[in-house]
Amino acid sequence: MTDSRLRVDTIIIGGGVAGLWLLNRLVAEGRNAILFEQNDLGSSQTIASQGMIHGGIKYALGGALTGESEAIAAMPEHWARCLEGKGDVDISACNVLSRHFYLWSTRSLTSRLSSFFASKMLRGRVDSVKADDRPPAFDSSKFKGSLYRLADLVLDVPSLLHTLSARHSDRIFKIDWSEAQLQREGNRVAALRWNNGLSISADNFIFSAGAGNESLLAQVELQQPAMQRRPLQQVLVKHDFHSPLYAHCMGTNPSPRLTISSHRCSDGRSCWYLGGDLATEGVGMNSDALIDKARKELFELFPWVDFGRTEWATLVVDRAEPKQSQLIKPDKAYAERACDNLLVCWPTKLTLTPDMANQVGELLAPINTDNGIQAPTELQSLPRPEIATPCWETLF
Known part of the structure; x- marks a missing residue:
């Protein structure tokens, strides 16, 4: 490949x-687009997602639907x-874990009212669940809260990564930044060049590398758009209760007290992946203390379940996003031009990926x-990158 000079329409850097x-x-x-990834496809933020595709639950729980939440x-x-x-991207081969997920509250008045108002504001996409239709995790006379079913999706994220990468595997490559560099000339990214003489130029460069966008921008001597990191510390519990659950528990805050997604491990056991306020408030706690808090939370909410x-x-x-005032969570996807032929984008959440793509297209x-x-x-x-391994396979 010595002294090879190539040109394509678009170079994408970042394989989440x-x-x-x-x-x-x-x-x-x-x-004619090609993609480069330095690690595994979906590593870090994508593979850590719980796979929930929702239609604005956090806005409803907060008491308002804004213009930005319409997307x-x-x-x-x-x-x-x-x-x-039938959409702009064919993911028909992707495994769907569930065609809905649940929203539930404890017996506290505040929590029950929060669930009630959420159901009204989600525009008919929420149904109250009768006792006879409860999933196994709530199938107990001891459950005294309110339970709703949301008409949204839960995707198997590893399957999504396989589906998206399989169709164009001949356009996906692994890159070692000790052997390759981005080069800028004036207000353009001139090329992606390797030490062995290979050089690729493009009409469009797109940085879609999540937290990696920061170092990519530095490589071409740009500081904008600025990035922020909002960390979480999620908890995983592997257990013997094999009925899956995909649900948000409402407490006294506008955000979910606890978010649960279920995953079957390769050894046949089940894992609940725990997010929500537990993960947000767990930042900075040592692992043992957070696990102790999660254990008490889970057994308080499900005292009747034998795990x-x-x-x-x-x-x-680390949730990587465009920088916001006071480091608040962005309400929409982001794509902006950093120089003449360079776009930088963050979906900000899995759900908004298609909206981000719409912005890039424009x-x-x-x-x-x-x-x-x-x-x-x-x-x-x-070389070609592998698909990232989910955390419930690597942490136990």
Whole structure:
């Protein structure tokens, strides 16, 4: 590959759900796009997602639906079309863990009212669950709270990564930044160059590397857009209660007191992956203290459930996002031009990935047919990244 000079329409750097979704969409639109990832596909933030595709539950629980939240309200339907093979990206091969998830409250008045108002504001997408229809985790006369079923989705994130990467595996490559560099000339990214002489230029460069966007921007001597990190410390409990549950527990805060997703481990046991306020408030706690808090929380909420033998672990997750005033959580996806041919994007949450892709599409340069449509054959000898392994397989 010595002294090889290539050109494509778009180079995407970052192989999480954002980059993979963009690759599928841009190739479908006729662009000669390729993607580079330095680690495993979906590593860090994507693989740590609980897979819930929601339509704005946090806005409803907070008591208001804003203009910015209108984009997220349309997301479950958008994802559903894609799962049917009828959307902008075909993910019909992706495994769906559940076609709904639950919202429940304890007996406290504040919590019950929060659930009630949430059900009214989610525009008919919430049904109250009768006692006879409760999932096994709530199938007890001791459960005295309110239970609602939300018409939203829960996806198997490893399956989503496999689905998005499989169709265009000939366009996905592993990159070692000790052997390659981005080069800037004036107000453009000139090329991606390797030490062995390989050089690729593009009409569009897209940084979709999550927390990695910060170092990529520094590599081309840019400081904007600025990034923020909002960490979580999630808790995992492996147990012998095999009925899956995907649910938010409402407490006294606008945000969920506890969010639960269920995952089957390769050894056949079940794992509940715990988020919500538990994960947010657990930042800075040592692992043992947070596990002790999670154990008490779980057994307080489900005293009637026999979990059998339990194993516990924690996972620190850095949520990388465009910088906000006072480091608040962004309400929408983000894509902006950093220089003439460079876009930087963050979906900010899994749900908003298609909205982020819409924003990117509006900013891209027109398709240059001189770039061809086939992935460059000169790249096929480059290494390929693997799919990231989920935390419930690595932490126990």
